[in-house]
Every structure is written in C-alpha cells, then in structure tokens.
Amino acid sequence: MGCTQRIKQISKRVLYIKEKRGKQMYTFNGRIRYSEIDHRDQLTLPALINYFQDCSTFHSEDVGMGHKELMAKNRAWILSYWQVEITRYPKLCERVQVGTFATDFQKFLGYRNFLMKTEEGEELAKAYAVWVYMDMMKGRPVRLPKEEADAYGIEPALDMKIESRKVAVPERLEERESFPVRKHHIDTNEHVNNCQYVQMAMDYLPRDLEIRRLRVEYKKSAVLGDIIYPKVAAEDGVWTVVLENEENQVYAVIEVRGSLPQEEAL
CATH class of the missing domain: 3.10.129.10 (Hotdog Thioesterase)
Structure with a gap:
C-alpha cells in the first residue's frame, strides 16, 4: 500500500470518528x-x-x-x-x-x-x-x-x-401539609417545571444541609391546580421527599445526601 493511499485511509477514519463523536x-x-x-x-x-x-x-x-x-x-x-x-x-x-x-x-x-x-x-x-x-x-x-x-x-x-433510575422510597414517611400547584411552577409544556419539584422539596430539608448528591425520579407531571401532598423521611444522612396527589400517585421522588454542621431536626 502506498503512503498516499494510507494517508487517505487514515484521514477517512479520523473523519468517521469525528462524525460519530458528534x-x-x-x-x-x-x-x-x-x-x-x-x-x-x-x-x-x-x-x-x-x-x-x-x-x-x-x-x-x-x-x-x-x-x-x-x-x-x-x-x-x-x-x-x-x-x-x-x-x-x-x-x-x-x-x-x-x-x-x-x-x-x-x-x-x-x-x-x-x-x-x-x-x-x-x-x-x-x-x-x-x-x-x-x-x-x-x-x-x-x-x-x-x-x-x-x-x-x-x-x-x-x-x-x-445509580438506579428508581429512587427507593422509605417505608416510614412523615406527612406534611398539602399545597396547590401555582402559576409560577408551570413551564411552556403546561407542567410543573422539573426544577420546581426540587425547590418544593427544599422546604422540608434542614436549612444548613450541605447537599452533595441529588437524585430525582420523575413519575407524573403535575399541572396547574393540582394539590401536592408531601411526605418526608430522613435516615443515615439521606433525606427523601415524596411529592404525590391525593390518590397517592407520585409526581416525583427527591433524594439528597449530605451533611450538617450540627444536629438538626427536620
């Protein structure tokens, strides 16, 4: 194989790799x-x-x-x-x-x-x-x-x-006061924006919790006027917030791992 032909083959291969890599x-x-x-x-x-x-x-x-x-x-x-x-x-x-x-x-x-x-x-x-x-x-x-x-x-x-896309839900959860989905929660898809679920969950976490890992499993889209029923659990440095409707259908499961500067209660 000639040098010129070899160079052409290498060039084609490089171009192919670039195209595949995006x-x-x-x-x-x-x-x-x-x-x-x-x-x-x-x-x-x-x-x-x-x-x-x-x-x-x-x-x-x-x-x-x-x-x-x-x-x-x-x-x-x-x-x-x-x-x-x-x-x-x-x-x-x-x-x-x-x-x-x-x-x-x-x-x-x-x-x-x-x-x-x-x-x-x-x-x-x-x-x-x-x-x-x-x-x-x-x-x-x-x-x-x-x-x-x-x-x-x-x-x-x-x-x-x-980690698994299925976020485990603890058996023991503490129920919190329900609240409605409001206009500022909604995005262009007429659903609650994915970040808003995390923002909602933050209200049930310790104020000075230094979060190092977040996992969120989204299951059902909440829309304007839906009522959200939060449930919360904390164990061994893991806090879990479940947001669901009155029929216990889950909108999102939010799990965070982190540390506190001192002991704080939920």
Missing part, C-alpha cells in the same frame, strides 16, 4: 448572581439545576432543535431522572462555565451529562440525566428521528457512578 461539549459562561445564592452566600441547588437545564436548552436551540421547532411538531423532551453530584457550591460573583453533551440515544430516550467548572478549571458539579422524547398531543413517548439525534452527536460519558 459536536463536543456545548458550553456557556456565567457569573453567580445575588438572586441565585442562599444565606451562606453560595449558589442554591435549584439554581445549579437551572444552570444545567438552561445549558441543555441553549444547546438544543443552537443545533436547530429548540423549543419552537419541537412545538411545531408537538414534541418535547421530558426529564425522567436527575443525578447531580456537587463538589463545591460557587460563591456570589464567581465566574463559571457550564457545559453539556449527549452521551447516547436509545429509541425515545436521550442521555446527557452536565458539568460546571470555574474559569480556572476547578470542577464544581456534574450531572447525569435521562430524558424522554414525547408526543405531547398523544401524551406518550415516540422514537427520536435520526436527524435530530445526529444534530446533537454523542460524546463519551463523564466518570460518574450512575
């Missing part, structure tokens, strides 16, 4: 705002989730698969599972870079990783998420078209120990 990580830069921090002067967990969610939204918009394009086809990506790991919460005015990329597509499922770093490259938080491609008119999953998957491409997954 578009690399999509990123945007941000700065931690006063509206995003808590009493400890650090980013809140819901705000972190919103950074990740916004990053995936920007990614979709920039590859031509944004909100308007999907709505025109009565399609939407609905979150099924979050796993978020936090090394450090950034402080007020810190500059950060947020990134995301798809790691796989299987029929109607999409898998994504997320990453937040400082300007200097310090890893602050990372996440794994499973999304369902939905026909919003029929209310059921549908197969993702190849051209849409190709627009995103795929990349090797981050180094994370992925």
Whole structure:
C-alpha cells in the first residue's frame, strides 16, 4: 500500500470518528448572581439545576432543535431522572462555565451529562440525566428521528457512578401539609417545571444541609391546580421527599445526601 493511499485511509477514519463523536461539549459562561445564592452566600441547588437545564436548552436551540421547532411538531423532551453530584457550591460573583453533551440515544430516550467548572478549571458539579422524547398531543413517548439525534452527536460519558433510575422510597414517611400547584411552577409544556419539584422539596430539608448528591425520579407531571401532598423521611444522612396527589400517585421522588454542621431536626 502506498503512503498516499494510507494517508487517505487514515484521514477517512479520523473523519468517521469525528462524525460519530458528534459536536463536543456545548458550553456557556456565567457569573453567580445575588438572586441565585442562599444565606451562606453560595449558589442554591435549584439554581445549579437551572444552570444545567438552561445549558441543555441553549444547546438544543443552537443545533436547530429548540423549543419552537419541537412545538411545531408537538414534541418535547421530558426529564425522567436527575443525578447531580456537587463538589463545591460557587460563591456570589464567581465566574463559571457550564457545559453539556449527549452521551447516547436509545429509541425515545436521550442521555446527557452536565458539568460546571470555574474559569480556572476547578470542577464544581456534574450531572447525569435521562430524558424522554414525547408526543405531547398523544401524551406518550415516540422514537427520536435520526436527524435530530445526529444534530446533537454523542460524546463519551463523564466518570460518574450512575445509580438506579428508581429512587427507593422509605417505608416510614412523615406527612406534611398539602399545597396547590401555582402559576409560577408551570413551564411552556403546561407542567410543573422539573426544577420546581426540587425547590418544593427544599422546604422540608434542614436549612444548613450541605447537599452533595441529588437524585430525582420523575413519575407524573403535575399541572396547574393540582394539590401536592408531601411526605418526608430522613435516615443515615439521606433525606427523601415524596411529592404525590391525593390518590397517592407520585409526581416525583427527591433524594439528597449530605451533611450538617450540627444536629438538626427536620
């Protein structure tokens, strides 16, 4: 085999690998705002989730698969599972870079990783998420078209120990006062936004709990006017909040792991 022919074969192989690997990580830069921090002067967990969610939204918009394009086809990506790991919460005015990329597509499922770093490259938080491609008119999953998957491409997954998408519910749960879904909970899909469930759960956690891992299993979409019945459990450094309706149908199960500076009761 001649040298020129060999070079051409290698070049074709490199191009093929690049095409299969996709578009690399999509990123945007941000700065931690006063509206995003808590009493400890650090980013809140819901705000972190919103950074990740916004990053995936920007990614979709920039590859031509944004909100308007999907709505025109009565399609939407609905979150099924979050796993978020936090090394450090950034402080007020810190500059950060947020990134995301798809790691796989299987029929109607999409898998994504997320990453937040400082300007200097310090890893602050990372996440794994499973999304369902939905026909919003029929209310059921549908197969993702190849051209849409190709627009995103795929990349090797981050180094994370992925836990089960089924979040275990403790046998003993303490019931809390019910509350209605309000207008500010609702997003463009006319459902409670996925971050809002985490925000709801935060009200039942100790104030100074330093959360290091979050897992959320989304089971049923709550809509405006629904009544949510919270149930809470805490054991061995794990706090679980179950949000359900009056028929005990679960909207979401939120599990957090973390530590307290001192003993606090729920």
